[in-house]
Each structure stands twice: as structure tokens, then as C-alpha cells.
Amino acid sequence: MSTLTVHQVRRRYLVLHGLRWLPVGLVIPVIILLMQERGLSLTQIGLAAAAQGLLVLALELPTGGLADALGRRPVLVVAAVVNLASTGLLVVADTFALLVAVWALQGVYRALDSGPLEAWYVDATLAADPDAAYEKGLAQGGTVLGLCIAAGALLSGGLVALGPLGPVSALTTPVVVAVALQLVSLVALVALLVETRPAAGSGALRSSVAEVPRMVGQAFGLLRRSRVLAALVAVELFWGFGMVTFETMLPVRLAEVVGDADRAAALLGPASTVAWLASAGAAALVPLLTRRLGAPAGAVLLHVVQGVTVVGMALLAGPVGVLVAYFLCYAVHGAANPVYKGLVHRQVDGPHRTSVLSLTSMVAMPSAAAGGVLLGAVADRASVSTAMLAGAVALALAAVGYLPAWRAARRTTAPAGPGADASGTDAATVVPGPRGASMPPALRE
Template structure:
């Protein structure tokens, strides 16, 4: 297998995986409300989802390292399908909470599995790509998969009404599609993702050092390794700022357009354009890294400073055009360093606990998001959304200084850079 073949396999697989997630994005809260839940109960359900993911994230990463990443990934698809079945049949809050817990568990099981598999496999195949450029290509397909899933998910309820499907609500077709797609992806995974050395046909697991020991090793590395510590510290801030913008942009924009005559289609158009910005950002990051002589720390520093500056300006926007331009430019810059962070995290993590470390990183993003949801939401209520964004921008720019504390020799591309 060559690098090109590996990238194509993994990108296609991940595009389908994230399109499944996209199918539920436009209707998730609407599904809960169609079952009679109040907004308070919806918050409780979403909180259960997030807390379950946080609690299971790291230990399940250790299990993936122990028993094989592909095998554990397949388990996540099964749990995800079961969660959709429970939600499809749910008629009260208790079953909604059970479904949310299962969805959260599925997310925790998936986290760090195939990403770790891809990095390890990439090191064993020949080709001219760097891992950074490979990630850029994969993330383009992932973003397109999310966009396709979200667009399809928005259309499916109308289709259900058109064909008069006898379900609890018009949104149930989305869940039926999710169940079917999980089954199809389960089978497709065997074709696209070869078994690991630790997941042989005989079912022999890689040398056992214990799940808890793997978790302990990963945690020790995360606080003692110069690069990993800086990456995780800034990842926490990334999660906080991401949550602050994602949670507050819709009410901010709604206030701007409330007397303008624009309808809710504006939110859909901006969401779609966000996916386009993420795609362009992933591709441009390869060129920018080349201009910066392969320095991941410089790329991350520049992108965080620039994104923080645009976030400050976004908080001053008072028209639809100004907001749209600032919002899209912010996310272009904000996601510009995502591939570099992944490279630094993987390059400085030992293979035996790579899934665990990636799960720790995912956990840190989630913790940052939860902290921001509470703190920045409270600040926005008291002083306004603009103040929350100013604080987030300052935090982002100050955190960028941490990248400069990474030794340059440890933060540069390990292979010669090439352009796409």
C-alpha cells in the first residue's frame, strides 16, 4: 500500500463517518422537542451526553491501545446505532437520557481510534507526502462529509412528510438513516481499514501492559513532555474559545438582523460557508507551513494571534455583511493550525498509548467547552456577548505565546514539505 492509497482509503472512510454525524446536526434538538421535552430537559439531555463522553474518554482510549483500534472503532458504530434505535423508540425523558448516554459513550469509544491507526500506518508506507499534508487532504473530505450529511439531514424531514411515513415525528427518518449508515459503515470498515499488527486474524492482542498503566503513562507524558504539555494547554483554550463562539454567534446575529427582513436561511447559509472555510483552511495550511520553513509552532502562533484579532473585530460588527465576513475569516484562521497540532501530538506520543493521548486531547477540548459554556455564557448575560468574545480573544492570543516555548527542533516538520 502506498501513501496515496492509504490517504484515499482513510479519507473516504472518514467522510462517510462524519456524514453520519452531519445527518443529525440540523434536527437533534428538534427531535428532543418533538418528544415533548422542554428546553431545560433538552439541556439535561445534552449535559448527560457530554458528561458521559468526558468520563469514558481516556479509559476507552487505553482500551483501544490495548485491544486494537479498528476493533474498538467497530464497537463505537454498534453503540451509535443502538443509541439511535433507543432515541427512535423513546417517548419519555428517561429513554432520552439513556440515548444521550449511549451517544456519549459511542463518541468516547471512537475518539482516538482510527486517527491513531492512520498515523501509525502512515509511518510504514512509502510516498512523498508529509503527515501534515495527508491530514489536510483527509480533513477536506471530512468537512465535505459533514456538509453533505447536514444538507441531507435538513432535507429528510420534508421527505418523511412527503411520503407520509408513520413515525412519531417527521424527524425520525433521520434516525433511520443513521442506523442504516452505521450498519453500512461497519461492513465497509473491514474493506477499507486493514487490521493492525495487534489485531491479527488469530485475534491476538498486542503485548498487554494494562489499560490503567497505559492511561497513567499517557497522563505522565502529557504533563512532563514539553511539546505535549504546551499542545494540551492551548487545546484547552481552543475548546473554550470554540464553545464561546459556537454557543453565542446565533443570538448575536439574530440581534443584528431582527429588523432587517432577513429570515433564518441566513443561519443555514453561514453554516454551509463555515464548512467551506474549514476546507480552504486545511488546504492553505500546507502552503503556509511551507512558507514558514516547516515550523509548526510558528504556524500555530500566527494563526492564534490572527484569529484572536479577528474575534475582537467580530465583537464590534453591527451589520450582516460585517458579521459574515468576520465570522468566516475567524474560523478560517482559527482552524488553520489544527493539522499542525495533530502532527505535534502524534509525533511526540509513543505508539503504545497513542489512542489514549488522542483521547486526552479530546477530553481537554470537551472540558474547555464545558467551562466556557458556563463562564462565558454567564458573562454574556451580565455584560453582553461582545465582552465574552473580547475575553476569549485575549485568552487565545496569550495562549499562543506557549507555542514559542516549544523548542524549534521539536516543532518543525519531520519530512520535507511539498505543495498540493
């Protein structure tokens, strides 16, 4: 794949991963309040965001197959350009139709972006050293993600606190800065991500596109052959739906408690920084958790606890209580994400890695879109707290999807029996993969 060493691959992955998420940190604290400032209700916001989920549903697998067939680098470059267009449009979008267009472009971007960088990192690491533990880099990626979003959120809060800059409103200023950072990310992507692929050209492109249906079909074949992988993909149904509570509902809930949208936005900057620092710290502690409990058991615990933290955000009366629950929620989220990714990677081999990651995103994004519409409607008609309680139930139910992986991990410590391979793992539930894809009782992230 390249002449890079394991350490070089990891460093480049972490730099690109951080630059990808830094602009997101700027936008997260203001996006919902910005759309409300431009006249949208929560129901309309949910409908606009649904455009993202629908396009991800339509494009996720084809773009994942394209990345596996054509190469991760060209797909990521196109994704970065689309992201720039989306964020640039957000700066000026002041109608429901334009905001739908913003979210539609985000859907195209998310379909192109989900998976290729992570797949490149894992495959480049194994190409440099087949025995390398790529899990360490994925866990570090979770820490970098949290730190970069925290830094972006802190900057966002500061920019909002400065107030309007000429014709640019206080809530729009962080979006303008995010556009500039996305340009930096695109330049770094072109410079740092290298991969060895067949010769480029129109013939190579046509051949790669023709390979997409086969890659997609094989990705679905992995689900049919692996009960563990199928259940892990199903986790995203509940997780995606429930994440609306702390990604979309929390800013509204805080504004409700504080009594002022601009004050809530200013608070969300430093609050998001603390939340993402908690996420980064929790991601760094994942190896300790998985050594103590095992990855599947740890994931079950984390999802149940995350549901409890959302209940706290919904029911606690003052801003301090709401924010403490928010911090705990993101700490749990920061730990759960790398555990989940590690479990998925252990169930798939390199040629289909992006396609399978796209499968998980294909499930998550429409589920999040449905959550945005349904929970947004509940919030408008009942209350934000009621909507958050419904989302908390969905987050806790995501834990059920880890049970097949938990059973497989427990069998690795039991004597081999009928239907088990030499390690005690049910051979019918395991897809061959790098360094063996049997489910270890503890994963690095």
C-alpha cells in the same frame, strides 16, 4: 501493521474519515433547534450536553489505552455501534431525561472514537514507509472533513426546507437520514480498516485490558517529560470552552437575528455548507501557512483571529454580518485543527499515539461541557451576544498554549547550546517519536 501501501492507507483513511463526518454535517445545523423544539432551554441543553463531557472525562484515557493495547479496529467498531444507538434515540427522544441519555451515549462514543482512526493512519503509514510524510494525509483529512460536513449541512437544510414528512418534524428528518449514513459508515469501517494485531480471543482481550493502566500511565508520563506536549494539551482547555460559541450559540444567535427558528434552521443548512467549505479550503492552505510562519506561530495567529471572528458573530447586527463572521470563524478553525494535530503527533511515538490523542480529547470535552453550561446560563440570564463574547476571549487565550512549541521551533534555527540537542531543540521538552519528534519550524497540515 498491514500490506497496504502509503497511498492505499491514505485513501482508506480519507474515505473512512469522510463517512464518519458526513452524518455529523446533517445533525449540526438542527441539533440545538431540535432540542429547543422539544421544550429545552439553553441551560437545560447545556446540562444535557454535560453528560457527554463527563463520560468522556471518565472513559477517554481508558478507551484510548484499550485502543493502543487491543487494536484500533475493534474499538472503532464498538464506537460506531454506540453512535448508531445514540442517533437512533435522538430521533424519538422528547424529554430532558431521554436527551441526557442521547448525550451520555455520545460521550461513550466520543471516548471510543477519538484517536483510533487517526492513530491507525499514522502508524499504518509509517509501517508502509518509515520516511513517509503522514502530515499530508492529516491535512487532506481536514479538507475531507470540511467537504463532507458541508455536503451534510446542505442536505440537512434541504430536508428542513421540505417541511415535515408525515409524523416526522422538519428538524427531525436530517437525524433520520444521519442514522442511515452511519450504517453505511459502519459497513465501510469493517471492510476497509485492516491491522495486524495479536491473535484474538478471551485471553488476548484480558491481556489487552490489563495493559490499559500501563498505557495510560505512560501517556501521563509523556506530559511530565515534555513541556511542549503538556502545553499543547492545555490548549484544549480554552479551545473546547470557546468552541461552544460557534457550535451551540450561533444557531440561537441567528434565530435571534432572523426572528424565526425554522427560518434560521433553513438558512443554517446552506450557511453551514459554506462554512465547512471555507474550513476545507483553509485546511488545504495550511502547508503554505506553516511554511511562511511555522506551525506554532501560525497556530497562535489562528486562535487570536478565531476569537475576533466570534466577536463579529456576537456584535454584528444583521444576518449577513453574522454569517460572514461565521464563515471566517470556520475557515480559521479548519486551518487550526490540522496544525494542532500535527504538533501533537510530533511529540509522541506510535505505541502511545491513541492514548495521547485521548488526553487532548479528555481535556476538550469536559471543557466544552463546562462552556455549554456556563455560557448557556449567561445567555439565558444576560444575552447570547454576551455569552459569545466570553467564549471569544477563551478562544484567543488558547494561543498561549503554543508558546512552548514556538520557542522550541525557534531554537531549531539557533546554534546548539547548553540543554539543547544537535538540532538546537531543548532535549528535555521532546518525547522520542517516529522520524524524530523534534519540533520542525513548519508542519505539513
